[in-house]
Amino acid sequence: MAPPTRRHRTRLRDRTNAVFTDGRDLVVLDHDTGELARVRATDLPTRALREAFERFRYPWHGTTDPHETEFTRWIDGTPDLDPATHTLLRTRHRALTDKKAGAAAEALDELRAKGLAVRDRDGEQQYRRRAGESS
Numbered sequence: 001m002a003p004p005t006r007r008h009r010t011r012l013r014d015r016t017n018a019v020f021t022d023g024r025d026l027v028v029l030d031h032d033t034g035e036l037a038r039v040r041a042t043d044l045p046t047r048a049l050r051e052a053f054e055r056f057r058y059p060w061h062g063t064t065d066p067h068e069t070e071f072t073r074w075i076d077g078t079p080d081l082d083p084a085t086h087t088l089l090r091t092r093h094r095a096l097t098d099k100k101a102g103a104a105a106e107a108l109d110e111l112r113a114k115g116l117a118v119r120d121r122d123g124e125q126q127y128r129r130r131a132g133e134s135s
Contacts (some may be wrong), residue, residue: 019053020061021046022119033067033131035117070128071119081127085114089125092118 016036018029026041026049041049046063053060065071072080074089081089088107095103111118115130 013056013058016058018061018066019058020065021049021063022065023121025119027065029066033117034115035112038117038119067117067128071117071121071126072128073121074125074127085111085116088114089118089127093125096120 015030016028017031017033018027020027021041022038024040024042025038026044027035028037030036050060050062074081076086076090088111092104092107092111095101095107108118111127116127117130118125118127120126
């Protein structure tokens with residue numbers, strides 16, 4: 001696979017609204033606050049991450065999710081989410097418990113497609129809607 005071209009890197013940077021660390025995760029958000037990426041970054045010092053992203057002119061936002069207050073703890077069956085979304089969150093939770101990374105990632109991709117950002121805190125899932133999304 002060929003390395004990304006300068007044009008590809010520029011388009012990716014143009015789609016990026018925020019880069020930050022959130023707990024042990026490195027997170028990249030688009031302009032609608034949707035997650036382009038959320039990956040574990042425990043091996044890399046935050047300072048090195050910040051310097052690298054700033055060097056390539058990505059919008060670094062520090063060590064706290066700018067949408068921190070919008071996350072809600074998932075409780076199965078609550079009326080603020082539709083049944084299909086609850087099924088996906090249940091599937092993801094079960095996959096994480098069973099250490100089935102592929103199934104968890106697949107459920108997360110589907111949740112993102114539905115306009116949700118999902119993260120894990122203290123063994124529980126939390127979610128928030130992308131800007132402009134409603135239930």
